[in-house]
Amino acid sequence: SINYDQIKEAATHHPKPQDIKYTYGTAGFRMRADLLDSVVFRVGILAALRSKKLDSKFLGVMVTASHNPERDNGIKLVDPYGDMLEQSWEEYATQLANSQTEDELVEVIKRIVVENNIDETKEANVVYARDTRPSGPALVMALEDGLKSVGSEVIDFGIKTTPQLHYMTCCLNTKGTEKSYGDPSELGYYKKLAEAFRKAVDGKPRISALYVDCANGVGAPKLSELARHVGDDILEVIVANDDTRTQGKLNHLCGADYVKTCQRLPLGMDIEKGKRGASLDGDADRIVFYFVDEDGTFKLLDGDKIAALAASFVIDLVKTAGVEGVKVGVVQTAYANGSATNYLKNVMKVPVSCVSTGVKHLHHEATKYDIGVYFEANGHGTVLFSPEALKTISSAKCETAEQEDALKRLRALTDLINQTVGDALSDMLLVEAILVNKQWTLKDWDQAYTDLPSRLVKVVVSDRHIFKGTNAERTLIEPVGLQEKIDALVGKYKDGRSFVRPSGTEDVVRVYAEAATREECDELAYKVSGLVY
Ligand code: NG1
Ligand code: ZN
Structure with a gap:
C-alpha cells in the first residue's frame, strides 16, 4: 500500500520552485533543465500510480527535450502499448507538478487514487530511458526518487531514442501474448528492423550512400548500431554529426528541426550535388531528407513528402497483392504544405484528414483507417496497420508470383514500421526500402509535387x-x-x-x-x- 509519509519525506528533497506554472503539453513537460527536478520527481509518482491503475502493466517514462536546445530537458509518459499518455491523465500531471507543498502534493495523489479507484496494494512497474543531454543523469535520479517513494519496480533502459523506449514499453507488456510486439531489448529492436528491411528490399540492387546528420544526439550511436545489423552490403549509411560528448553541440545548427525551419543544410554536412542527405532530431523520432540540385538549390523532402511516398507505395502493394478490401488513408496537420494536401486528395485520390498538432491526435485519427499514414510536416510520423488489416495481410493467399512478391514486401513493412510511434530510424529504413524498390533518386521522389513556399x-x-x-x-x-x-x-x-x-x-x-x-x-x-x- 502507498506510504504517504514516505512520499512526503522524499518530496522535501525535490521542492517545487516558487512562481512557476508547469503544463503537461503536446510533448509532456519541457523547459530549462534546471527547473525540472521537482517535476520529474512527481512524474515518477504519476507513472507508478498509472501502472497500479492499469493492473501493474509497465508504464514508460522518457527524459528528453527532443529538438530543443541542449540546456532544456523534458519528460513524458508512455502508456503500456506505446501510445502517448491518455489525455485525461495529462491534467493530473499538471496538478502534481504545480502542487507547491508536500501536503498539497499528497492531497493530489490521494485524489487521483480515489477518482480512479486505484488499488494501492497493486505492484507498479515502470521502464525509463533518457537521451544524451548532460542534465539527464541528475533528472533520472530525481525520477527514481519519485518512483521509489511509491514503491515502484523500475527498469533503467539507459540512453535510448524516444521510439526505442516506446518499443520497449510495448514489448514488455505484450511479451508471451499473441500480440507480442517483439523481444524487449535494444538488440531485439535492431534485429526486428534489420530483418524486415532485408525482406522488404530482397532481390533489388543497393542504392547510393545516405549521409545522416544525427544532430549530435542519441540517434548517432543508435543509427550506427542499426546499420551494423542491416549490413552495408544492402544499405550504406554514413553517420555525420555524431559528437554526443562535446557540450553545446546537440541540435546546434543541425538536426531535423533546424533543417526544416531554416530550409538549409545543417552544419557539418557539406554534401555535394546529387548526394543524398537526411537529418534526425535530438531524440531520433523525426527525420527529413534532402539533396542539392544541379543548380545548387537545396531541396527538402519533409514529412509531407514521406507521407506521399509511403502512401503511394503501400497502395500499390495492396493492389498488386490483391488485398483490395484494405483501405489506406493519410492524416496531416494544418502545417502540411498545401501542395501536399492537394496532391494526395486530387491526384492520388486518397482520403486525407486534418487534425490538431500533436502526435496523439494524428495517431488516434490514423487508427480509423485500415492502413493509416500519418506524418507531421516536420518529419514525425509512421504508418499504422489496423488489427484487421494485419490479419488480412498475413492470411492472404496468392495465385501469381507477382502477387506473392507484393505480399512478401507488404508483410515486411508491417514489421519494419514502428507501430507504437513515429521513429526516425524505422522511417529511414521505410523510405530507403521504397527508394530501393523503385530504384529512385531523391530527385525522382521529389517530382510528385512542388511545395508552395x-x-x-x-x-x-x-x-x-x-x-x-x-x-x-x-x-x-x-x-x-x-x-x-x-x-x-x-x-x-x-x-x-x-x-x-x-x-x-x-x-x-x-x-x-x-x-x-x-x-x-x-x-x-x-x-x-x-x-x-
Ligand atoms: P508546438 O510547439 O505545439 O508547435 C511542436 C511541433 C509539433 C510537435 C511537437 C512535439 C511544429 C510546428 N510543432 O509543437 O509538430 O512535433 O512540437 O514535439 O512543428
Ligand atoms: Zn523528437
Missing part, C-alpha cells in the same frame, strides 16, 4: 493562452475578431493560407503562412505576425 514564425506574446482555435487549429475563435483580419490578409495572396496557434512546447505563438511565391509568402507571414503581436 512556406514560412513558420515564432511570435513572443505576453500571454499565449488567450489564443484559442478550432477547426484543427486552422481558425481562431479568440481573441474575437482576429481571424477575420487574418482572412482579409490571406485573401490578397494567390494560393495564400495562414493560421495562428499557441505552441504546446514553447512559450510562443506560431504563425504559419504559404503563398504562390517566396516574396508573397514572407510578406503574408510578416503581416499576420503583426496582427498577433
Whole structure:
C-alpha cells in the first residue's frame, strides 16, 4: 500500500520552485533543465500510480527535450502499448507538478487514487530511458526518487531514442501474448528492423550512400548500431554529426528541426550535388531528407513528402497483392504544405484528414483507417496497420508470383514500421526500402509535387493562452475578431493560407503562412505576425 509519509519525506528533497506554472503539453513537460527536478520527481509518482491503475502493466517514462536546445530537458509518459499518455491523465500531471507543498502534493495523489479507484496494494512497474543531454543523469535520479517513494519496480533502459523506449514499453507488456510486439531489448529492436528491411528490399540492387546528420544526439550511436545489423552490403549509411560528448553541440545548427525551419543544410554536412542527405532530431523520432540540385538549390523532402511516398507505395502493394478490401488513408496537420494536401486528395485520390498538432491526435485519427499514414510536416510520423488489416495481410493467399512478391514486401513493412510511434530510424529504413524498390533518386521522389513556399514564425506574446482555435487549429475563435483580419490578409495572396496557434512546447505563438511565391509568402507571414503581436 502507498506510504504517504514516505512520499512526503522524499518530496522535501525535490521542492517545487516558487512562481512557476508547469503544463503537461503536446510533448509532456519541457523547459530549462534546471527547473525540472521537482517535476520529474512527481512524474515518477504519476507513472507508478498509472501502472497500479492499469493492473501493474509497465508504464514508460522518457527524459528528453527532443529538438530543443541542449540546456532544456523534458519528460513524458508512455502508456503500456506505446501510445502517448491518455489525455485525461495529462491534467493530473499538471496538478502534481504545480502542487507547491508536500501536503498539497499528497492531497493530489490521494485524489487521483480515489477518482480512479486505484488499488494501492497493486505492484507498479515502470521502464525509463533518457537521451544524451548532460542534465539527464541528475533528472533520472530525481525520477527514481519519485518512483521509489511509491514503491515502484523500475527498469533503467539507459540512453535510448524516444521510439526505442516506446518499443520497449510495448514489448514488455505484450511479451508471451499473441500480440507480442517483439523481444524487449535494444538488440531485439535492431534485429526486428534489420530483418524486415532485408525482406522488404530482397532481390533489388543497393542504392547510393545516405549521409545522416544525427544532430549530435542519441540517434548517432543508435543509427550506427542499426546499420551494423542491416549490413552495408544492402544499405550504406554514413553517420555525420555524431559528437554526443562535446557540450553545446546537440541540435546546434543541425538536426531535423533546424533543417526544416531554416530550409538549409545543417552544419557539418557539406554534401555535394546529387548526394543524398537526411537529418534526425535530438531524440531520433523525426527525420527529413534532402539533396542539392544541379543548380545548387537545396531541396527538402519533409514529412509531407514521406507521407506521399509511403502512401503511394503501400497502395500499390495492396493492389498488386490483391488485398483490395484494405483501405489506406493519410492524416496531416494544418502545417502540411498545401501542395501536399492537394496532391494526395486530387491526384492520388486518397482520403486525407486534418487534425490538431500533436502526435496523439494524428495517431488516434490514423487508427480509423485500415492502413493509416500519418506524418507531421516536420518529419514525425509512421504508418499504422489496423488489427484487421494485419490479419488480412498475413492470411492472404496468392495465385501469381507477382502477387506473392507484393505480399512478401507488404508483410515486411508491417514489421519494419514502428507501430507504437513515429521513429526516425524505422522511417529511414521505410523510405530507403521504397527508394530501393523503385530504384529512385531523391530527385525522382521529389517530382510528385512542388511545395508552395512556406514560412513558420515564432511570435513572443505576453500571454499565449488567450489564443484559442478550432477547426484543427486552422481558425481562431479568440481573441474575437482576429481571424477575420487574418482572412482579409490571406485573401490578397494567390494560393495564400495562414493560421495562428499557441505552441504546446514553447512559450510562443506560431504563425504559419504559404503563398504562390517566396516574396508573397514572407510578406503574408510578416503581416499576420503583426496582427498577433
Ligand atoms: P508546438 O510547439 O505545439 O508547435 C511542436 C511541433 C509539433 C510537435 C511537437 C512535439 C511544429 C510546428 N510543432 O509543437 O509538430 O512535433 O512540437 O514535439 O512543428
Ligand atoms: Zn523528437
